[in-house]
Amino acid sequence: MSRTTLDLWVGVFVAMGIAALLFLALKVGSISGSDIQSPYTLSARFDNIGGLKARAPVKSAGVLVGRVSEIRYDNEHFQAEVVFTVDGRYKFPTDTFANILTSGLLGEQYLGLDPGGEEKTLAPGDVIKKTQSAVVLEKLISQFMFNKAAEGEPAPAK
Amino acid sequence: MGGVLRKLGSMAIDGVWQLGFIARFFWLILRYSGQSFTRLHLTLRELYFSGVMSLLIILVSGLFVGLVLGLQGYETLQRYGASDSLGTLVALSLVRELGPVVAGLLFASRAGSAVTAEIGLMKVTEQLKAMDMMAVSPIARVVAPRFWGGVISMPLLAALFSAMGVFGGWLIGVVFIGVDNGAFWSQMQAAVDFRYDVLNGVIKSAVFGVAVALIAVFEGYDCVPTAEGVSRAITRTVVSSALAILAIDFVMTSFMFRGL
Numbered sequence: 001m002s003r004t005t006l007d008l009w010v011g012v013f014v015a016m017g018i019a020a021l022l023f024l025a026l027k028v029g030s031i032s033g034s035d036i037q038s039p040y041t042l043s044a045r046f047d048n049i050g051g052l053k054a055r056a057p058v059k060s061a062g063v064l065v066g067r068v069s070e071i072r073y074d075n076e077h078f079q080a081e082v083v084f085t086v087d088g089r090y091k092f093p094t095d096t097f098a099n100i101l102t103s104g105l106l107g108e109q110y111l112g113l114d115p116g117g118e119e120k121t122l123a124p125g126d127v128i129k130k131t132q133s134a135v136v137l138e139k140l141i142s143q144f145m146f147n148k149a150a151e152g153e154p155a156p157a158k
Numbered sequence: 159m160g161g162v163l164r165k166l167g168s169m170a171i172d173g174v175w176q177l178g179f180i181a182r183f184f185w186l187i188l189r190y191s192g193q194s195f196t197r198l199h200l201t202l203r204e205l206y207f208s209g210v211m212s213l214l215i216i217l218v219s220g221l222f223v224g225l226v227l228g229l230q231g232y233e234t235l236q237r238y239g240a241s242d243s244l245g246t247l248v249a250l251s252l253v254r255e256l257g258p259v260v261a262g263l264l265f266a267s268r269a270g271s272a273v274t275a276e277i278g279l280m281k282v283t284e285q286l287k288a289m290d291m292m293a294v295s296p297i298a299r300v301v302a303p304r305f306w307g308g309v310i311s312m313p314l315l316a317a318l319f320s321a322m323g324v325f326g327g328w329l330i331g332v333v334f335i336g337v338d339n340g341a342f343w344s345q346m347q348a349a350v351d352f353r354y355d356v357l358n359g360v361i362k363s364a365v366f367g368v369a370v371a372l373i374a375v376f377e378g379y380d381c382v383p384t385a386e387g388v389s390r391a392i393t394r395t396v397v398s399s400a401l402a403i404l405a406i407d408f409v410m411t412s413f414m415f416r417g418l
Contacts, residue, residue: 003199010202013210017314020321021360027343028249028324029350055354 038088039066040124044098044111045079050134052100052109058084060113065090068111084111093118094126100134109134183376187302190295194302204307208269212315215268216261220319223256224248224326231327232335244337245346248327253350253359254415257320259407262366265312266399270374273304274395277378278388286379301379305371312367313360320359358414362407369402 049071058066066086074081086092095116102109122128194200231247277300280286286296324346331337350356374395381391 006199006203006206009210010205013205013213013311014314016213017311017317020314020317021356023321024253024317024324024356024359025352028253028321028346029352029356 039085040088041069041083041085042092042122042124042126042128043081043083044128044131045074045077045081046098046100046131046133047079048133048136049080049082050100050102050109050136052082052111052134056108056110058086058111058113060090060092060115065113082111091121094120094122095130096122096128097130097132098128099132102135179380180372180376183379184372186297187305187372187375190298191302191306193295193298194306200299200303201306201310204303205311208265208273208304208307209311209314212265212268212311213318215264216315216319217322219260219264220257220322221326223260223319224252224323224328225330227251227256227323228327228330228335232331232337241331241335241337242341243345243349244327244331245324245342246349248331249324249346249350250355252320252323252327253355255407255411257323258316258359258363258366259403261316261319261363262312262370262403263400265308265315265367266370266374266403267396269308269311270370270395270399271392273308273371273374274378274381274392275388277301277304277375278381278383278391281379281381282383282385282388284383301375305375308371308374309364309367312370313363316363316366317360362410362414365406365410366403369406370399373399373402 052068052071054068054071056068057064058068066084068082068084070083072081072083073079082098092113093116095118097114097116099112099114100109101112116130227248228244231244232241235241235244235247277286280296280300286300289296289299328342332339332342377391377395377398381387
């Protein structure tokens with residue numbers, strides 16, 4: 001085999017390999033999905049985080065604004081402390097609500113930020129005070145059952 | 159009793175000796191790499207033989223693995239009404255595990271065995287010794303180009319395997335079964351992270367490339383210079399490459415993807 005055809009084939013091979021890598025990076029994965037610029041860290045304490053995991057998305061108004069970086073147990077408050085990073089382009093007011101929400105009925109859980117009306121914004125390292133825990137399905141069902149039972153009870157007493 | 163212990167001891171010593179020999183051989187390859195890169199066409203030639211010639215088997219296998227993943231994944235996912243996540247399933251299993259591992263196994267049996275056979279036969283016909291006599295280092299002239307050819311082609315082949323597999327999964331899922339095209343891609347893109355999934359897969363395949371290429375050139379260089387010795391060396395290349403890939407894969411997966 002002559003030198004030029006060999007070079008050509010190797011060139012084709014390397015180009016194909018790089019094209020496949022680009023395909024994996026751009027079409028299969030999304031670089032933009034993890035493209036969080038100059039992130040800053042915030043944290044929030046929850047009574048119950050449900051199934052929230054590290055690396056879970058942080059969304060505000062449905063838009064990805066950051067990711068959960070760490071979850072630890074706060075032994076002082078007996079609460080879960082969720083540390084997350086937020087894209088530096090986005091600032092949130094100090095009275096922002098942090099909720100643990102579920103995407104879809106059985107989907108993964110994520111951290112939702114509902115901005116309030118305060119003028120001051122959260123600085124890096126701040127703790128969000130207003131939080132709402134994950135909805136635990138068992139509690140919801142038992143509440144519903146008790147309510148139903150309570151509704152049914154007075155009837156025979158009459 | 160003493161005989162058994164003695165045998166165990168000799169096995170341990172042999173194992174450690176072999177390991178040290180491989181490590182020194184690896185160091186020697188790295189040291190002579192600069193010298194062999196001054197004649198780049200040698201490495202390009204090996205890139206052709208181990209990379210370009212493996213293209214067909216890698217692409218075809220990738221396509222079929224993707225097709226099977228599409229069928230089996232759909233079968234299971236539709237029970238839970240989650241057939242839209244087919245893209246996620248196919249892409250994640252390929253990019254994280256199947257791409258690097260299966261491409262590595264195929265590469266070891268297609269290219270690694272050929273490299274071992276070639277170097278082994280050179281040793282049998284005393285070409286390596288002849289090079290040494292002419293003050294041409296056989297490591298720089300024969301071993302290093304084959305090593306680098308393997309190391310460079312392995313990540314590219316694994317990426318091609320994964321890309322082809324995703325195409326296969328798309329073909330079955332979207333074209334034949336009728337999963338929604340938009341959901342297939344958007345769920346996949348939402349779930350596959352570039353750094354966490356794709357880059358870790360590429361790192362895996364690069365490590366497998368080093369392992370397979372090192373085992374292949376070492377077994378060839380180390381073989382007993384007879385017809386039987388060469389055949390045994392080829393068998394050892396394929397077996398130990400496969401074991402090395404699977405063992406390294408487990409270790410790397412447990413470090414990279416803890417699920418937390």
